Amino acid sequence: MEYSVLVPFLQRRPEQVLPYAALVEWTGARRLWQGQSMLMEPFQTLSAVAGAGFRVPTGLGVTLMPLRHPFEAAHLVKTLAMATGESVVAGFGPGAKTFQQSLLGAPYRSQLTAVREYLGIVRGLLDGEVVDVRGEYYSCHAQMGPVMAPPVELGLGVLRPGMARLAGEVADVAVSWLTPAAYLDEVVRPALREGAEKAGRTAPRVTAMVPVALERPGRDVAEFVLASNSGHMQAPHYIDMLGRAGIDFSNLDPKSAGRLMADAGAFVFGDEEQVAKKLDEFRMAGVQEVVLNLTGVCNLYGPKAAMEDLKKILAAVGAERRNSGE
Structure with missing residues (x-):
């Protein structure tokens, strides 16, 4: 299993991301990830980092x-691959229905249909095909000119079985967020295989975005959980996914809910050795890549503390991988 790094804050200048890019370049970390930002556009930020x-x-x-x-x-993805000279995993998702309503005037009637159309068009364009699609939500009659570029893989944000089955049909990578290892093993991966078998293709690999923090004197795991994921814990699709994973905090106060999230494996917390062992549960669950998400540490203690935790975790999992012979 590989370990990657998530930029744990919404940057205001691209140079703020440079230390994390350097960490990927100088350690065994596989890839630098960014989530969706409403401040600086992530495609442009990562291209600027490459330019630096x-x-x-x-x-x-x-x-x-x-x-x-x-x-x-598709144009942005290919541009990023050309700017960096390195591979890109381009993950997409429909977002919350309220977000769709705000931008499109109405939410997608069928989330799965919208995603299928979107990824189908993007893949066709990246493959250099003449795309001729008139869909319910997206239409495209175009072709992108052929150009030499590093490989691009299409990812799909996956929380529940329906989207996982679709990812099995159309995606290269299933990207999860806040999903315990056991839930990935018991719910997501079987659905991925089901979709892949239906399409006659290999199941996509799994990349898990895992929120994590190191235990230190005075630190409360509940505060980290809430600092990194309180918004997700109020979103209907996350509440549904967590409920399927056996995590019901509907009758709990916020701090008790945070502790339940950690106890159930949706947030990883402990000393270096404990964190390494808990992260290894994702490998045993069939995950190929864990993206270390230090957002909670950054929000509570700042980017310097997040970087310190990140370096120690990377060293710990590196030692764990060497000790296991990987």
Whole structure:
């Protein structure tokens, strides 16, 4: 299993991301990831980082479909691959229904149909095909000119079985967020295999965005959970996913809910050795890549503390991998 790094804050200048790109370049971390940002556009930020001399593999997890037409999405993905000279995992997702309503005037009647159309157009364009699609939500009659570029893989944000089955049909990578290892093993991966078998293809690999923090004197795990994921814990699709994973905090106060999230494996917390062992549960669950998400540490203690935790975790999992012979 590989370990990657998530930029744990919404940057206001691209140079704020440079230390994380350097960490990927100088350690065993596989890839630099960014989530969707409403401050600096992540495609442009990562291209600027490459222009500053840090050309590392990148991941977008996940960018929101209502923000751009699939032709623009394909263009941005290919531009990023050309700017970095490295592979790109371009993850997409429909976003919350309220977000769709705000930008599109109405939410997608069928989330799965919208995603299928979107990824189909993006893949066709990236493959150099003449795309001729008139869909319910997205249409495209165009072709992108052929150009030499590093490989691009399409990812799909996956929380529940329906989207996982679709990812099995159309995506290269299933990108999860806040999903316990056991839930990925018991719910998500079987659905991925089901979709892949239906399409006659290999199941996509799984990339898990895992919120994590190191235990230190005075630190309360509940505060980290809430600092990094309180918004997700109020979103209907996350509440539903967590309920399927056996995490019901509907009758709990916020701090008790945070502790339940950690106890159930949706947030990883402990000393270096404990964190390494808990992260290894994702490998045993069939995850190929864990993206270390230090957002909670950054929000509570700042980017310097997040970087310190990140370096120690990378060293710990590196030692764990060497000790296990990987």
